[in-house]
Amino acid sequence: MKNPPASAPPPAIDRSPVRWLRQNLFNTWYNGILTLILGGFILQVFVAGLTWIATKARWAVISENLPLLLVGRYPAEQSWRLWLVLLLAIGLPVSIWGGKRRRSPGVGWIYAFCAMIGISWLLGGGFGLVPVENSLWNGLLLTLLAASLSTVLAFPLGVLLALGRQSSLPILRIACTIYIELVRGLPLIGILFMAQFLLPLLLPGDWRLDRLARAIAGLILFNAAYLAETVRGGLQSLPRGQIEAAKVLGLSAPLRLWLIVLPQAIRMVIPAIVGQFISLFKDTSLLALFALAELTGIARSVLAQPDFIGRYAEVYLFIGLIYWIVCFTLSQVSRQLEVRD
Amino acid sequence: MHPRLFGWGAIALLALCSTASCARLSSKPPTAPGQAETSSKGRLATVLSRGKLVCGVSGELPGFSFLGKDGKYQGLDVDICRAVASAIFDNPQAVEFRNLNAKERFTALQSGEVDILSRNTTYTMSRDTSVGLEFAPIVFYDGQGIMVKKASGIKSLAELQDKAICIQTGTTTEQNLTDRMRQRGLSYTPVVFEDVNTTFATYSEGRCEGVTGDRSQLVSRRSTLPKPDDHIILPEVLSKEPLAPAIASGDPGWGDIVRWTIYALIEAEEMKLTAKTVTQQSTNPDPTVRRLLGLEGDLGKGLGLPNDFALRIIKHVGNYGEIYDRNLGAKTPLKLPRGQNQLWNQGGLLYSPPFR
Known part of the structure; x- marks a missing residue:
């Protein structure tokens, strides 16, 4: 018997798929049977799904209604405005990130501000453009708009609630805590119903919000409570030394908050905020219950076309795909933001 | 962290943002201009x-x-x-x-x-x-009606004697059908479902001879069946809508x-x-x-x-x-x-x- 040489090379690892299969899926007889049963089942579902998509499904309902599903009743001859809006919206993260890189974050914020004014002008018209009423903004356009508008507007409210919850003034603290806990303990659909039917009663007589505004108000009220808890997490993770150092420098209380506390706290919770935006984006499908023609609502309307009655599967599969694409893109973008930060 | 700092900051921001958000909401177009004069x-x-x-x-x-x-x-x-x-x-x-x-x-x-x-x-x-x-x-x-397969040869309500009829539960539809069949002394087998889609799917599979619903609904549902022309809606109307x-x-x-x-x-x-x-x-x-x-x-x-x-x-x-x-x-x-x-x-x- 010969001893192996001391400097023997490491045993070659066989990485062939056959070996991988044998090690992971067929390593015992019962695992082998399980693999065969489950594999067969998955294959069958997969094949049946593909066959349906390729042969049985009638995709005309999508191809003929595509503009309707995406931008709804927005006038076709004005659609160039929507392309500009899209361009401005894409520019938003780019400019903020670019501004940060060049150590001049102000540029990004100024752009963001101008872009928002530009977007609302392009969408609504007036000042030289043909006015387009908000009842014509439907489909994916309305879904995106409702989600982003309610996040942007809920943000200041959420930060205030977070600060209020940590305040030393008892009334303020208790009020903020009650609001946050109350809203977080209610389902979104309940809050939307309240906004739809109670809000008009609470507002002074000559104030009339249209249905879209009421729905967005409901989303804001809901979202603010969740944002408040997220931001509070950021505030509490800030080391005490930061504030003490700011005090030593002689900064006043508002300046300490504005220059030292908030920028750091908020930066820390950006990924969580994006996550919340994604879930809000999906929640906007509830607006269909209030007969608002966002993506889900317009899908229901399309399904009422006599030519396409009963084509539920095609339409819901398609809008599901749209929801997924948008959410997946957003989460990828937010991951990039984290990496580069 | 100085707690008072948060208090003042919060109050200042609250004032600022509440005015901002009020302006934002009220700038939405009112539902209908001149509603006040309506009356x-x-x-x-x-x-x-x-x-x-x-x-x-x-x-x-x-x-x-x-x-x-x-x-x-x-x-x-x-x-x-x-x-x-x-x-x-x-x-x-x-x-x-x-x-x-x-x-x-x-x-x-x-x-x-x-x-x-x-x-x-x-x-x-x-x-x-x-x-x-x-x-x-x-x-x-509109009114409640009954849809049957043409091949079954059924032409009126009376011929549905002892046949199975698919119904959606919890609607007035179920009550109307029971009332009408009792009036005429006809017996039938109700096959009841919670969901409207299941009701029509079951009828389509042939488990019921007939299915009932509002006539306009029956017609629009018929167009989703594999062969719409194989089904007819009986002339009888069971309720007034x-x-x-x-x-x-x-x-x-x-x-x-x-x-x-x-x-x-x-x-x-x-x-x-x-x-x-x-x-x-x-x-x-x-x-x-x-x-x-x-x-x-x-x-x-x-x-x-x-x-x-x-x-x-x-x-x-x-x-x-x-x-x-x-x-x-x-x-x-x-x-x-x-x-x-x-x-x-x-x-x-x-x-x-x-x-x-």
Whole structure:
């Protein structure tokens, strides 16, 4: 018997798929049977799904209604405005990130501000453009708009609630805590119903919000409570030394908050905020219950076309795909933001 | 962390943002400008000053109201609104449609958010007397029906003796069927489902000989079955579901406009005036036609509209028969027979009081 040489090379690892299969899926007889049963089942579902998509499904309902599903009743001859809006919206993260890189974050914020004014002008018209009423903004356009508008507007409210919850003034603290806990303990659909039917009663007589505004108000009220808890997490993770150092420098209380506390706290919770935006984006499908023609609502309307009655599967599969694409893109973008930060 | 710091910061920001958000919300366009004057000046004045009609529809019901591929609203309910807009503005496009769900439809009418509710609403006594609304003439007589397979040879309710019938539970449908079968002393096997899709899927598989539902629903469901022509809807009608537009009560002038717009559609069909022929009637000697079209007399004045209001309606949207054929008739995928929705002189229920 010969001893192996001391400097023997490491045993070659066989990485062939056959070996991988044998090690992971067929390593015992019962695992082998399980693999065969489950594999067969998955294959069958997969094949049946593909066959349906390729042969049985009638995709005309999508191809003929595509503009309707995406931008709804927005006038076709004005659609160039929507392309500009899209361009401005894409520019938003780019400019903020670019501004940060060049150590001049102000540029990004100024752009963001101008872009928002530009977007609302392009969408609504007036000042030289043909006015387009908000009842014509439907489909994916309305879904995106409702989600982003309610996040942007809920943000200041959420930060205030977070600060209020940590305040030393008892009334303020208790009020903020009650609001946050109350809203977080209610389902979104309940809050939307309240906004739809109670809000008009609470507002002074000559104030009339249209249905879209009421729905967005409901989303804001809901979202603010969740944002408040997220931001509070950021505030509490800030080391005490930061504030003490700011005090030593002689900064006043508002300046300490504005220059030292908030920028750091908020930066820390950006990924969580994006996550919340994604879930809000999906929640906007509830607006269909209030007969608002966002993506889900317009899908229901399309399904009422006599030519396409009963084509539920095609339409819901398609809008599901749209929801997924948008959410997946957003989460990828937010991951990039984290990496580069 | 200094707690007071948060307190002051919060108060300052709160003041700032509450003003900002108030400004933001109030800058939204109000639902209908000039709503405050509604009660004093009447709905017609409000509509005229706004320049368009606001009409509440379902937006999700095949044949009655839905969004076409071009993004325009279509359907029978929709065309009623277009007819009213034509009478007032001579423009069938001067309507803004609002989708309403079943719960909020009456509130929207009472609060003045919509001028007309044209949303496949069943005209019932309790609705007429309790919710503060007023019904216009019935535009569609629906009713519960039964669908069977042609191959089964069943032609009437009596032949369903001891057969299985698919029903959706929890609706008045179930009660109506039981009542009717008991009246006639017929026994049958109910196959009850919670969900409307399952009900029709089971019927399609052949587990029931018949399936019951509103006749307009049966027709639209039939078009989704693999071979629609293999199924027929029995002539018997088990319940009355008259669908009518509604307006808020307390404005008789506005009610007159909606009422006589609908009557004009029916009267025009009776006089065989269509969208094409109605503009060539200036030399027609028939006094009833001349009065309807405003060539003679002062009928429009009583409504606060021009005398040719009926001409405008028919020119733009056609008569009732044309509206029906366009949205529900044989040329559409729904292929709904006129049935009770025929003129009174052809065996139906549509009847217009005279225009004089």
